[in-house]
Amino acid sequence: MDGYIGEIRAVGFTFSTPQWMICSGQILEISQYQLLYAVIGNTYGGNSKNGSFALPNLQGYAVTGVGTPSSKVVQVAQGQVTGELSVTLNLNQMPVHKHLLYPGQAESGGNNFTNYSGTPTTGSMLYRLIADVTETSTTGSACLDYTPYTDQALKPLAAQSISSTGATAPAAHENCQPYQVLNFMICIEGEFPTPD
Numbered sequence: 001m002d003g004y005i006g007e008i009r010a011v012g013f014t015f016s017t018p019q020w021m022i023c024s025g026q027i028l029e030i031s032q033y034q035l036l037y038a039v040i041g042n043t044y045g046g047n048s049k050n051g052s053f054a055l056p057n058l059q060g061y062a063v064t065g066v067g068t069p070s071s072k073v074v075q076v077a078q079g080q081v082t083g084e085l086s087v088t089l090n091l092n093q094m095p096v097h098k099h100l101l102y103p104g105q106a107e108s109g110g111n112n113f114t115n116y117s118g119t120p121t122t123g124s125m126l127y128r129l130i131a132d133v134t135e136t137s138t139t140g141s142a143c144l145d146y147t148p149y150t151d152q153a154l155k156p157l158a159a160q161s162i163s164s165t166g167a168t169a170p171a172a173h174e175n176c177q178p179y180q181v182l183n184f185m186i187c188i189e190g191e192f193p194t195p196d
Contacts, residue, residue, distance in 0.1 A: 003187035006039035008056065008063075010182045020185040025057025036188050043079035058184040060085060062177070086172035 045054030068075040
């Protein structure tokens with residue numbers, strides 16, 4: 001499999017070949033791979049003062065092109081690692097939204113309310129705002145009798161609250177595009193690339 005030194009290819013097999021290495025960020029000695037170092041230098045890591053350099057680490061990362069693809073995207077440089085495999089949203093990343101307060105269904109006696117997720121009906125807290133609720137007895141069973149206020153005054157209600165939801169420490173969610181996993185290999189022995 002001939003190639004240019006420093007060339008990277010995606011392959012469908014899981015092993016290295018004599019002229020290629022899998023791109024997993026491994027640290028190499030400059031003295032052993034002088035031509036490869038001459039091509040990629042310390043772009044992907046390592047320390048030339050200590051006589052080392054690194055191969056790109058493409059384990060779990062997508063490849064993107066160098067430059068600025070549009071005016072809305074920050075320029076990316078050769079060897080830069082960016083993006084997140086998983087993200088935990090914060091308030092600034094959520095769109096403006098509202099939480100509904102369901103008014104609750106009146107129970108027997110008209111004084112207690114239980115939460116429910118339906119549409120407010122006669123006998124609910126909203127009705128209670130403009131109605132005087134009294135309990136009457138018909139054939140031995142309790143029922144509610146609603147008499148609307150004639151002066152339109154609001155009847156005091158006990159304080160109601162919206163229950164909190166979600167996790168105390170939210171888990172991060174996956175932040176990856178759909179993908180098919182392949183191995184990326186870099187050529188370590190081959191033709192030396194020249195600009196012309």
